[in-house]
Amino acid sequence: MASQTTGQGRQRAVVIGSGFGGLAAAVRLQARGHDVTLVEKRDKPGGRAYVYERDGFVFDGGPTVITAPWMIRELFELAGRDPDDYLHLVPLDPFYRIFFSDGGRFDYRGDSERMAAQIREMNPGDADGYLEFVRRTERIFAKGFGELADRPFLHPLDMLKILPDMVRLQSYRTVHGFVSRFVSDPRLRQVLSFHPLLVGGNPFQTTSIYTLIHFLEREWGVWFARGGTGAIVEALVRLFGELGGTLHLNADVERITVEGGRATGVRLRDGTTLPADVVVSNADVAYTYQNLLPELTRRTYTDARLARMRYSMSLVVIYFGTDRLYRSHGLAHHNIILGPRYGPLLHDIFTRKVLADDFSLYLHMPTLTDPGLAPPGCESFYVLSPVPHLDSGVDWQRQAGPYRDRIMAALEERFLPDLSHHIVVEHMIDPRHFRDTLNSYRGSAFSFEPILTQSAYFRPHNRSEELPNLYFVGAGTHPGAGLPGVLSSAKIAEKLICAEPAEQPGAQRRGRPPVAPLHRQEARHEA
Numbered sequence: 463m464a465s466q467t468t469g470q471g472r473q474r475a476v477v478i479g480s481g482f483g484g485l486a487a488a489v490r491l492q493a494r495g496h497d498v499t500l501v502e503k504r505d506k507p508g509g510r511a512y513v514y515e516r517d518g519f520v521f522d523g524g525p526t527v528i529t530a531p532w533m534i535r536e537l538f539e540l541a542g543r544d545p546d547d548y549l550h551l552v553p554l555d556p557f558y559r560i561f562f563s564d565g566g567r568f569d570y571r572g573d574s575e576r577m578a579a580q581i582r583e584m585n586p587g588d589a590d591g592y593l594e595f596v597r598r599t600e601r602i603f604a605k606g607f608g609e610l611a612d613r614p615f616l617h618p619l620d621m622l623k624i625l626p627d628m629v630r631l632q633s634y635r636t637v638h639g640f641v642s643r644f645v646s647d648p649r650l651r652q653v654l655s656f657h658p659l660l661v662g663g664n665p666f667q668t669t670s671i672y673t674l675i676h677f678l679e680r681e682w683g684v685w686f687a688r689g690g691t692g693a694i695v696e697a698l699v700r701l702f703g704e705l706g707g708t709l710h711l712n713a714d715v716e717r718i719t720v721e722g723g724r725a726t727g728v729r730l731r732d733g734t735t736l737p738a739d740v741v742v743s744n745a746d747v748a749y750t751y752q753n754l755l756p757e758l759t760r761r762t763y764t765d766a767r768l769a770r771m772r773y774s775m776s777l778v779v780i781y782f783g784t785d786r787l788y789r790s791h792g793l794a795h796h797n798i799i800l801g802p803r804y805g806p807l808l809h810d811i812f813t814r815k816v817l818a819d820d821f822s823l824y825l826h827m828p829t830l831t832d833p834g835l836a837p838p839g840c841e842s843f844y845v846l847s848p849v850p851h852l853d854s855g856v857d858w859q860r861q862a863g864p865y866r867d868r869i870m871a872a873l874e875e876r877f878l879p880d881l882s883h884h885i886v887v888e889h890m891i892d893p894r895h896f897r898d899t900l901n902s903y904r905g906s907a908f909s910f911e912p913i914l915t916q917s918a919y920f921r922p923h924n925r926s927e928e929l930p931n932l933y934f935v936g937a938g939t940h941p942g943a944g945l946p947g948v949l950s951s952a953k954i955a956e957k958l959i960c961a962e963p964a965e966q967p968g969a970q971r972r973g974r975p976p977v978a979p980l981h982r983q984e985a986r987h988e989a
């Protein structure tokens with residue numbers, strides 16, 4: 463292993479939670495020569511990327527859209543390993559097939575010319591606007607991702623330094639507002655603005671900085687890991703073990719122990735104590751403060767402040783396997799099925815917090831790319847519907863069944879004929895899962911909502927204000943949710959823990975982005 467500790471020498475680190483943020487932090491610290499113990503309350507690692515397996519069907523529980531593949535590959539490379547010995551990533555084309563409620567559809571892909579051609583067919587006047595939108599997102603990406611995503615924002619000055627750039631890039635606009643300046647067709651506005659939903663944001667309220675996702679996908683593609691996202695989790699767990707790290711499953715942390723103003727380790731619910739020089743929490747930030755550090759005098763994240771903050775929506779996800787194939791039914795690997803209302807539905811979910819009668823869905827059909835995820839002659843799917851978090855007061859005990867039936871009926875009617883007669887396995891989660899199993903405040907699926915006033919310096923920092931050796935990684939800290947975000951948070955935590963001189967926010971970066979665009983070379987084309 464070609465790695466070394468820096469700064470403090472070899473330290474004992476405990477990482478709480480094995481989501482992608484926790485796993486990446488554990489790998490990074492172990493590869494640096496620290497002595498890392500990763501503790502996870504569930505019976506399997508992965509957090510939101512937990513894998514459900516039933517009768518030969520394999521369902522990724524959460525993330526399926528893999529972007530910024532180099533961020534995954536670099537975890538192996540920094541440990542002196544070849545990522546190709548651990549995982550196989552497959553590029554997808556189209557990235558998404560988007561179905562409109564009027565029966566039309568749009569194949570969203572990385573090739574701007576093909577995108578513009580489809581746009582010309584829908585609304586000729588919008589093609590030039592789209593190409594200008596792409597040019598603008600390149601600048602936003604260069605700043606928002608290339609320069610800011612893997613820096614800590616610990617001090618107000620860090621924020622002040624980037625303010626002029628944010629104003630220049632019109633970060634005060636929302637994603638939908640920004641997109642609307644370039645295209646006028648309401649369907650195209652949906653196509654170009656849905657991305658914040660992938661990280662828990664309402665396109666009508668999320669800062670336009672998040673249009674960088676459009677450029678990120680366009681340049682580096684949308685990928686799928688053979689074997690599913692769970693195969694990436696497995697690969698990281700294997701790497702961590704090979705580096706000498708220790709993973710404890712079914713290990714529920716009850717307390718971060720504190721003495722003399724420092725974290726001294728963790729205590730599990732079964733009474734076991736694990737001493738540590740450094741504690742990294744990948745558990746929900748609000749949960750960590752309220753439940754793992756209850757005796758701490760909290761100056762920043764008080765209960766009142768946590769209650770005032772805004773949380774992302776929650777989700778209903780139904781995982782189901784069929785005993786027949788649906789390969790020739792016009793679906794792609796990633797499908798977005800838009801309902802009749804866009805803005806008003808999002809308003810119901812994020813602001814009014816009511817469970818609407820209508821919905822927009824994401825339908826995952828991984829067996830189109832990897833038939834091995836279901837028994838022969840079968841398909842595995844998941845369908846996801848954004849719903850309000852638990853402040854809605856919805857009685858999920860009562861509502862979950864009827865809501866599920868409405869979604870499945872809609873799929874059966876338009877996409878999956880005779881579905882109700884062919885489901886052989888099924889599992890469903892709703893906001894209670896996020897609260898009770900994943901310890902997420904208010905059952906939010908993506909932690910704090912990614913609005914301007916909860917971003918960068920204004921998001922919980924990667925190092926605690928109270929305890930200098932307590933760090934945060936994952937969706938609730940900077941830069942935010944989604945795999946690229948939580949992998950960046952682990953990189954920041956590593957820099958802080960290993961006491962590397964952090965590059966200043968706003969400083970010009972050399973040689974970013976790190977890898978050449980890949981997806982165009984070998985994209986797999988779907989019918």
Ligand SMILES: Cc1cc2nc3c(=O)[nH]c(=O)nc-3n(C[C@H](O)[C@H](O)[C@H](O)COP(=O)(O)OP(=O)(O)OC[C@H]3O[C@@H](n4cnc5c(N)ncnc54)[C@H](O)[C@@H]3O)c2cc1C
Nearest residue numbers: 479481483503509510524525526527715745936937944945
């Ligand atoms: C259904 C769904 C689909 C998504 N799709 C995508 C996608 O396609 N692409 C994308 O990039 N992102 C996607 N996301 C977002 C992405 O999955 C998350 O932002 C990311 O995985 C969160 O990682 P994390 O590091 O914050 O940890 P989490 O996954 O939140 O894991 C935290 C871990 O901490 C553990 N834990 C909590 N409390 C304790 C305790 N007291 N003791 C021990 N362990 C504890 C939990 O059990 C959990 O395993 C999706 C999310 C969901 C829910």
